Amino acid sequence: MDIRQLKYFVQIAESGNFSRAAEVLRIAQPSLSQQMKNLEEELGVGLLLRHARGVTLTELGQQLYDHARRILQEVDRVKDVVRSSSLNPSGRVSVGLPTSACRGLGLPLIQALAERQPNISLHVVEAMTGYLDDFLQHGRLDVALLYDHKAFEHVAWTEMMVEELMLFVPPGHPLAEQGSVSFREMFDWPIVLPGAPNVMRTVIEQFAARHDVVPAAMACDSLPTIARLVRSGRALGVMPHFAFMDEMERGEMTAVPILDPTPSWRLSVVVSQRSMNPRGSEAVAKVMADVIAAMVDSGTWRARLRTEKARGEARLPAR
Structure with missing residues (x-):
């Protein structure tokens, strides 16, 4: 059994018949059939059930198919490793x-x-x-x-870098006119945050615990939905300035600094x-x-x- 036979076998299984697989592999159908016959004889088991509509896998054939796919994926990944060792990463x-x-x-x-x-x-x-x-x-x-x-x-x-978090409000909101908001005061308003275990909620809850604040906030893991909630005035959002630059440029939101304390987080490139x-x-x-x-x-x-x-x-x- 070799890599070529596994590749042929996987293609037959996914094509559902020998003729289609032979076209994809660009080999003669009799040669492909012989390769599968040799594989079944070597393993001593039937791998394919042949019928008028094509072929289906036997139970043992399905087991080989699952293993063969993983093997072929690993072979492709090894190729990437070798290529990545060249002078020009690829x-x-x-x-x-x-x-x-x-x-x-x-x-x-x-x-x-x-x-x-x-x-x-x-x-x-x-x-x-x-x-x-x-x-x-x-x-x-x-x-x-x-x-x-x-x-x-x-x-x-x-x-x-370190990035400070801000409170986003719709245009004309009282906090926009105020120009800033304390960490404690912002929870007097309806707030929307991503749900646990998101880092944003963890950061806010840790800040709240250190300053004896109860951080009541609805949970939403969709940034577009958070943006719509803020634009509609149904909730205020806590995000970094970078998250809603487009909305601010269009005049749909205002970023209000959070003070006393100012929540922040660290950004890292991780490999x-x-x-x-x-x-x-x-x-x-x-x-x-x-x-x-x-x-x-x-x-x-x-x-x-x-x-x-x-x-x-x-x-x-x-x-």
């Missing part, structure tokens, strides 16, 4: 961006990578930070931008040390860090950058 890199940052960061990141790393195929995943953290830990992401990320094994991170494309992942992480730093330096992204030295150092968490 291959697929999956990147996770928080919902609050994706709208503003996604396009500049894609444009910068197209210019600086054209051989990398980027897969962008948008989700709330808590989900991205889990995706990274379970190997579904190579790189992610995370807020106050969890420390765990097999990741390196570069802490980029999985288990990535099957380490060189590609490192290249993407560097481009992301550079794009973020440029946006902060230009004032597009309101945040406080770490020092140049801190930005350039990736640290492994303690085990």
Whole structure:
């Protein structure tokens, strides 16, 4: 049994008949049939049930199909590892961006990578930070931008900046006229936050616990829905300035500073040390860090950058 036979077998199983599989594989159907006969004889079991409409898998055939697919996927990933060892990083890199940052960061990141790393195929995943953290830990992401990320094994991170959170209100709201709001006072109004275990809610609840405040707030994990709630005046939203730049430019929202205290969080570019494309992942992480730093330096992204030295150092968490 070899990789070629497994590839043939998987294609037959997915095509449902030999003739269609032979067309996809670009080999003669008699040759394909002989390969499957040889495989069944070698294993000593029947893998395919042949009938007028084509073929279906036997129970043992289904088991082989499941294993064969995983083997072929691993072979493809090994190819990416080898390619990533070349001078020019290439291959697929999956990147996770928080919902609050994706709208503003996604396009500049894609444009910068197209210019600086054209051989990398980027897969962008948008989700709330808590989900991205889990995706990274379970190997579904190579790189992610995370807020106050969890420390765990097999990741390196570069802490980029500190971002203050603000209260978003509709135009003409009394707090917009007031110009600022205390952390305690903002809970006199209806507030909407992402639900637990989202980092945003955790940060707010930790601030509240330290200052003897009860943070009553509805839960919503959809940024567009949070935006609609704020625009309608049904609830006020807590987000970083960067999250609702488009709405503010259109005059649909006003950002009100939160004082005494001002909640904030740290943003880090996090890289999985288990990535099957380490060189590609490192290249993407560097481009992301550079794009973020440029946006902060230009004032597009309101945040406080770490020092140049801190930005350039990736640290492994303690085990």
